[in-house]
Amino acid sequence: MAAHGAHEHPPGFAHQFEDMAQQKEAGTLGMWAFLVTEILFFGGMFTAYTIYRELHFESFVTGSHLLEVKFGATNTYVLICSSLTMALAIRSAQTGKRKGQIIFWLILTMILGALFLGLKLRFEWYRDYVDGIVPGINWAYHGPHAPGVQMFMCFYFFMTGVHALHMVVGLGILTVLVIMTARNKFSPEYYTPLEISGLYWHFVDIVWIFLFALLYLIGGRY
Amino acid sequence: MSTATADIHDRPPESRVNYLNANYGIKSWLLTTDHKRIGLLYLGTITFMFLIGGTAATLMRLHLVEPQGALLEPETYNKMFSTHGIVMVFFFLVPSIPATLGNFLIPMMIGARDVAFPKLNLMSWYLFITGCAFALVAILSGGVDTGWTFYPPYSSLYSHTPVVVMALGIFIAGFSSILTGLNFVVTIHKMRAPGMTWFRLPLFIWALYATSLIFILGTPVIAITLFLLGLERLLHVGIFDPAIGGDPLLFQHMFWFYSHPAVYIMILPSMGVVSELITAFSRKKIFGYSFVAFSSLSIAVISFVVWGHHMFVTGQSVYAGLVFSVLSFLVAIPSAVKVFNWTATLYKGSISYQAPMLYALGFIGLFTIGGLTGLFLASLATDVHLNGTYFVVAHFHYIMVGGALMGYLGGIHFWWPKITGRMYPDMWARVAAVIVFVGFNLTFFPQFVVGYMGMPRRYAVYPAEFQVLNVMSSAGASVLAVGYLIPLVYLTWSMRYGPEAGPNPWRAAGLEWTTPSPPPTENFEVPPIVTEDAYSYPIKQPREYPNAPGVARV
Numbered sequence: 163m164a165a166h167g168a169h170e171h172p173p174g175f176a177h178q179f180e181d182m183a184q185q186k187e188a189g190t191l192g193m194w195a196f197l198v199t200e201i202l203f204f205g206g207m208f209t210a211y212t213i214y215r216e217l218h219f220e221s222f223v224t225g226s227h228l229l230e231v232k233f234g235a236t237n238t239y240v241l242i243c244s245s246l247t248m249a250l251a252i253r254s255a256q257t258g259k260r261k262g263q264i265i266f267w268l269i270l271t272m273i274l275g276a277l278f279l280g281l282k283l284r285f286e287w288y289r290d291y292v293d294g295i296v297p298g299i300n301w302a303y304h305g306p307h308a309p310g311v312q313m314f315m316c317f318y319f320f321m322t323g324v325h326a327l328h329m330v331v332g333l334g335i336l337t338v339l340v341i342m343t344a345r346n347k348f349s350p351e352y353y354t355p356l357e358i359s360g361l362y363w364h365f366v367d368i369v370w371i372f373l374f375a376l377l378y379l380i381g382g383r384y
Numbered sequence: 385m386s387t388a389t390a391d392i393h394d395r396p397p398e399s400r401v402n403y404l405n406a407n408y409g410i411k412s413w414l415l416t417t418d419h420k421r422i423g424l425l426y427l428g429t430i431t432f433m434f435l436i437g438g439t440a441a442t443l444m445r446l447h448l449v450e451p452q453g454a455l456l457e458p459e460t461y462n463k464m465f466s467t468h469g470i471v472m473v474f475f476f477l478v479p480s481i482p483a484t485l486g487n488f489l490i491p492m493m494i495g496a497r498d499v500a501f502p503k504l505n506l507m508s509w510y511l512f513i514t515g516c517a518f519a520l521v522a523i524l525s526g527g528v529d530t531g532w533t534f535y536p537p538y539s540s541l542y543s544h545t546p547v548v549v550m551a552l553g554i555f556i557a558g559f560s561s562i563l564t565g566l567n568f569v570v571t572i573h574k575m576r577a578p579g580m581t582w583f584r585l586p587l588f589i590w591a592l593y594a595t596s597l598i599f600i601l602g603t604p605v606i607a608i609t610l611f612l613l614g615l616e617r618l619l620h621v622g623i624f625d626p627a628i629g630g631d632p633l634l635f636q637h638m639f640w641f642y643s644h645p646a647v648y649i650m651i652l653p654s655m656g657v658v659s660e661l662i663t664a665f666s667r668k669k670i671f672g673y674s675f676v677a678f679s680s681l682s683i684a685v686i687s688f689v690v691w692g693h694h695m696f697v698t699g700q701s702v703y704a705g706l707v708f709s710v711l712s713f714l715v716a717i718p719s720a721v722k723v724f725n726w727t728a729t730l731y732k733g734s735i736s737y738q739a740p741m742l743y744a745l746g747f748i749g750l751f752t753i754g755g756l757t758g759l760f761l762a763s764l765a766t767d768v769h770l771n772g773t774y775f776v777v778a779h780f781h782y783i784m785v786g787g788a789l790m791g792y793l794g795g796i797h798f799w800w801p802k803i804t805g806r807m808y809p810d811m812w813a814r815v816a817a818v819i820v821f822v823g824f825n826l827t828f829f830p831q832f833v834v835g836y837m838g839m840p841r842r843y844a845v846y847p848a849e850f851q852v853l854n855v856m857s858s859a860g861a862s863v864l865a866v867g868y869l870i871p872l873v874y875l876t877w878s879m880r881y882g883p884e885a886g887p888n889p890w891r892a893a894g895l896e897w898t899t900p901s902p903p904p905t906e907n908f909e910v911p912p913i914v915t916e917d918a919y920s921y922p923i924k925q926p927r928e929y930p931n932a933p934g935v936a937r938v
Contacts, residue, residue: 309628
């Protein structure tokens with residue numbers, strides 16, 4: 163508490179902590195714990211997916227054939243690139259580069275994230291809607307294994323939808339980070355918000371890689 | 385309270401700046417990030433929800449006075465037991481001790497100024513009241529009739545009640561639990577005062593740590609399960625509906641993967657409270673500190689691998705049933721460790737029977753009965769007979785009411801002087817504790833008997849030969865209701881008229897008792913440095929409170 167006088171606070175320091183090191187450790191542990199809850203959250207869906215794929219294997223292969231691997235693969239590439247730019251943003255803060263450089267990498271990350279969502283929306287969900295393979299909203303599939311294919315498409319939309327929601331939240335976080343960087347909140351000594359937001363962003367990417375494998379690669383069209 | 389003497393405490397609480405009078409007005413409460421105020425916000429909210437859940441229970445018990453039902457339409461009865469279960473589980477018991485006493489006490493017990501993320505803590509409360517608001521909307525628009533378990537396909541296809549609104553309320557309140565658990569885990573890991581090593585932590589902290597792990601690992605699963613259920617109901621797509629290839633058993637697996645550990649979310653914090661009470665009122669160090677600490681963690685771990693015992697007769701494979709049965713028996717080991725260690729702590733202690741201690745002793749007895757009858761249900765063969773009967777109802781009420789709620793009330797009585805700076809009338813508190821104990825047993829013991837005789841739960845009518853036992857149970861419920869209302873009156877009274885408590889009215893160990901009552905906004909006037917183990921009894925009455933035993937001045 164000796165360092166608790168208002169004049170000694172470094173920027174971004176919160177009153178409940180003793181020093182910056184404690185604040186950094188708390189923030190990092192908090193984000194890891196949050197990611198554990200996210201794993202359990204997606205884990206529920208992955209478990210249900212796995213069980214139904216076991217029960218209705220043929221239907222799931224047929225359903226997967228409705229998806230086009232080229233879009234999924236492009237988006238996978240886009241997201242992996244965005245993970246790289248995110249890491250470069252953190253690296254720039256860590257090595258004390260100009261704030262313009264940090265902001266450049268952050269905005270590039272946001273552009274790649276938005277590109278992912280745009281591609282998903284325009285070339286996949288919108289076309290699925292037109293083709294009548296959106297369960298509950300526009301369902302006109304009359305091919306083989308119709309009930310099982312419907313279930314597969316349910317999982318496809320739930321899982322990619324929840325993932326896209328996480329991307330949107332991520333874009334919001336990145337916007338906040340850009341503003342914080344512009345206001346000189348970060349230094350090589352303290353860039354924890356950048357670092358733990360990076361953890362979140364990479365986590366969302368990893369979830370997509372699992373989704374890509376489970377949804378597209380088991381029988382998708384090339 | 386004769387120990388609440390004024391000589392150690394020359395100034396009345398109001399003349400010192402504390403967390404209650406640091407600033408005034410609605411806004412200072414609604415925008416507070418002080419963990420103590422947030423704890424009180426939760427206390428008000430869950431008390432309100434408890435009254436709603438209690439009202440539903442009262443109507444049920446009134447209805448069951450007569451075999452053909454005395455009061456309600458069968459459909460209304462279904463809504464009453466569903467409302468009672470949902471409100472009491474998700475909106476009262478799960479947040480009860482963690483969100484009120486946990487929020488208030490964790491930073492104080494470990495010697496911190498606040499939790500690690502105070503704004504997140506406030507956000508958790510807003511999420512919680514949003515969830516409560518959805519639940520209230522669902523109740524006011526008729527209430528759901530699915531039971532608290534929401535089993536599909538009834539809940540997803542057939543029920544004509546606002547299932548989605550209620551599920552959404554639970555979903556949102558779930559995120560409150562997740563964030564609270566996350567906050568506690570980080571706080572306990574990173575915010576401990578100098579010298580507060582893991583094995584000097586009060587056992588309440590160990591219990592809350594184990595609870596928080598369940599919050600983090602379990603709650604996301606119920607969230608995604610209710611999310612899928614809501615989508616199935618809204619979009620009429622098959623996830624759990626067997627008519628289009630879905631599997632209702634999967635819902636049950638995913639539901640109980642959270643909801644069984646949720647039982648330990650309810651009971652573990654109470655066990656933590658009881659460890660504090662037993663030591664304080666027998667003036668002894670806890671017997672086997674590390675065993676009690678690790679029994680909390682092992683209960684949390686085992687809780688995740690026993691969910692299948694809710695599904696012995698629902699079509700789960702017999703071999704899975706065997707494994708789940710054996711694993712369920714394992715829970716008895718850490719539970720018994722706790723009971724034996726508490727008993728050993730009492731041995732040759734100088735025991736005083738003040739109100740919190742009465743609740744703690746009540747807890748030990750009732751939890752033991754609840755735990756042992758759990759073994760009947762964990763056995764495959766007896767469960768076939770007892771499943772779905774009032775025996776199950778009685779068993780889990782012995783755990784959740786006789787255990788969790790007794791611990792909660794004991795904790796509220798124990799830390800009330802710390803929270804408000806005032807004492808309540810001890811005589812009334814002891815009378816209320818005895819009334820609760822008697823009323824509880826009169827309500828639920830007959831249900832063991834009537835359940836064993838074969839009366840199924842959730843039915844609005846029953847054969848005439850069960851009437852005597854049902855009337856006993858209903859009579860007990862009204863005694864119990866009186867027992868709950870008395871503390872509501874005298875605790876409210878004490879906030880204004882109670883005598884000053886002083887910093888440590890019970891002469892208890894623990895950092896929270898070394899600071900004034902009510903505590904200052906940042907908890908400690910002098911940051912504590914811990915030099916002793918927990919429960920270093922006997923404690924002398926501190927002459928000057930920042931220098932209490934075990935705490936050195938910086």
